[in-house]
Amino acid sequence: MIKIILTDIEGTISSISFVKDVLFPYARKNIADYLKTHANDLEVKQIVTDVVKICGRKMVEQEIIDTLIQWIDEDKKITPLKVLQGLIWEDGFKKNVFKAHIYPDALEKLQYWKSKGLPIYVYSSGSIFAQKLFFTYNSAGDILPVFSGHYDTVIGGKKDSASYTKIAEDIQVQPSEILFLSDIVEELDAASDAGMKTKLILRDNQIVHQSRHKVYSDFTGIEIN
Numbered sequence: 001m002i003k004i005i006l007t008d009i010e011g012t013i014s015s016i017s018f019v020k021d022v023l024f025p026y027a028r029k030n031i032a033d034y035l036k037t038h039a040n041d042l043e044v045k046q047i048v049t050d051v052v053k054i055c056g057r058k059m060v061e062q063e064i065i066d067t068l069i070q071w072i073d074e075d076k077k078i079t080p081l082k083v084l085q086g087l088i089w090e091d092g093f094k095k096n097v098f099k100a101h102i103y104p105d106a107l108e109k110l111q112y113w114k115s116k117g118l119p120i121y122v123y124s125s126g127s128i129f130a131q132k133l134f135f136t137y138n139s140a141g142d143i144l145p146v147f148s149g150h151y152d153t154v155i156g157g158k159k160d161s162a163s164y165t166k167i168a169e170d171i172q173v174q175p176s177e178i179l180f181l182s183d184i185v186e187e188l189d190a191a192s193d194a195g196m197k198t199k200l201i202l203r204d205n206q207i208v209h210q211s212r213h214k215v216y217s218d219f220t221g222i223e224i225n
């Protein structure tokens with residue numbers, strides 16, 4: 001019996017475009033400005049120290065900025081970069097530059113499951129800090145209270161079945177009592193290998209040729225048994 005819902009964010013309950021076309025470009029565009037404006041903040045000082053340490057040489061401010069932008073362009077998931085992106089997004093959310101997107105069908109179903117006593121957890125490659133911003137400053141209002149807990153890649157990669165075993169241990173239920181929802185087959189394979197139940201969400205007429213997961217075009221038709 002399913003006791004816990006575990007969901008991915010990007011592509012599953014939120015549009016890929018919001019993250020890819022709004023959030024990431026905003027952070028890239030504002031890196032230089034944010035570092036200059038917040039140069040004396042402890043968190044920013046730590047980020048700068050970490051970047052210099054990773055590069056292993058003395059760096060002037062412009063080199064640090066260039067390095068961070070290069071990491072973004074190379075899609076590197078480096079901790080100080082992720083922390084800085086989170087801070088810049090927080091600034092954008094608080095200034096009302098944008099609101100995070102959630103598909104209404106997903107939110108409605110998550111709220112329904114929660115009302116039926118099923119806690120909702122999130123597992124996303126976005127940091128827990130960024131996840132919380134995402135739900136606090138959302139187009140649907142502050143929906144953070146819908147979620148009982150958050151996991152990011154600190155617990156392990158999303159295509160690694162050990163991550164799903166650890167999540168089940170952390171929530172203190174059997175993997176078979178968790179339903180994991182995602183738009184990525186490899187993530188669902190990993191969750192399924194760990195013993196979780198899975199469903200594949202393929203929005204916007206996407207097609208996957210072979211998978212062992214039942215496919216849905218949105219949350220409307222998902223039934224739990």
Ligand SMILES: [Mg+2]
Nearest residue numbers: 008010011183
């Ligand atoms: Mg996804």
